[in-house]
Amino acid sequence: MGGVVSSEDESRKRDEEDESEDEDSIDEDSDDSGDSSEDDSDEEESEDDSESLLDGELVEEVDSNTDTSFFGESDTSDSSDDDSEDEEEEVRQEVIITENMMVGFGLPLLEIKAKVGAGYIKRFELTAGSRSVAGEKQISLYKELCGWFSTEFLPGGGALNVIRVAQWMLPLPKATSIVGAIGTDENGKRVSEACTAAGIVPMFYEQETDITGCVAKLSVDAGPAGSTVTQITHLSAGNAYSKQRHLDLEQNWDRVKEAEYFFIPGLFLTVCPETTLAVGEMSSEKGKTFALTLGNPQLCRLYKDTQLAVLRYVDFLFSNAETALSFAQENDFETTDLAEIARKMCLLPKVNSNKPRVVVITQGVGPTVVARGYDEVHEFEVDEIENKDGPAGLGDFFIGGFLGQLVQGHGLERCVEGGHFAVQELLQHGNKLSGECPFE
Known part of the structure; x- marks a missing residue:
């Protein structure tokens, strides 16, 4: 929950207000009151929110108080005070979730996950557990992985990580789109298919000069200690995006402007x-x-x-x-x-x-x-959770969780909670994001 950093005038004003309250009252700006307020707010949302699917648009009704705060909604209201809550007049705010509501731009990558032996890591002159950028000696690794090992494909790269988390949190498929450059190769098809499977609409500039960018995550069994993950990235086609050859095309620019x-x-x-x-x-x-x-x-x-x-x-x-x-x-x-x-x-x-x-x-x-x-x-x-591997993408997951709540019309406190939740998801369960998002 949030602790407020305020000016001296605001502090004096808050002190005067605190003195006028009863000794047993709860300060709604304190950390201790945050958890109970959040729980009560969640229960109200589960009882009152209603959804309907109309012509490809999901309409969510979100409760908010007329007296809004820094956070923009009722997320910070002290719901433990039943008397004051009964006196407040609530209004219902409609948030319409539509297809193509958010568009991300970036360097799309195909994330390739594979379990390999320690010898394979050494063969490509990689250090176990490291994160590096591919050089000439590692370029052939990506093609080999797909042919030699059992692999799992996910949309990858910073922008796609953000959009993938946001889409996971949104209740309507195709609410997000992604723009960037890929190659006209097999990995380009794979990253497009991975986006579609995640509910993201790919809007890629497909060019023939460079191959599709990839990030390989190589897992090596380390016995009782678990496993180490070595990550190596090749941006390649991601650097080839052209506004003139893609965004300036009428159909592409028109779609972007809809978001x-x-x-x-x-x-x-x-x-x-x-x-x-x-x-x-x-x-x-x-x-x-x-x-x-x-x-x-x-x-x-x-x-x-x-x-x-x-x-x-x-x-x-x-x-x-x-x-x-x-x-x-x-x-x-x-x-x-x-x-x-x-x-x-x-x-x-x-x-x-x-x-x-x-x-x-x-x-x-x-x-x-x-x-x-x-x-x-x-x-x-x-909330700290020990994770010795320190997975990549924590910042991306936070932003995705934040934006996933922002798009739904929530206030800033709820957005931060969404970001922290997404980070915990990555730390505890990895970046696959399987199933429905359990964030409530």
């Missing part, structure tokens, strides 16, 4: 910044929602001007702590305090000033920092 939410990872700025700027400009002009990640510290150094140009259109900005600190240093924020960095990111120029920017900074096992505007900063504790 209400857009997600682009920072790495895509190195591939096709003009696409990112075009989508951001369109989104701001039409009052839609545009989400971006900062990527990594190196991007903050080498693509600073491009980042700042795109940030003018960004409604939701995601970063981990290391990258946020690098961004702050490159832009002379003169602070290492993540709450203050989030505030300053919110205050960077924004074209659509009617929609305050939200900045989300994750810290691994540390609290997740969420800011909207200069004075609204909240911290959310993370």
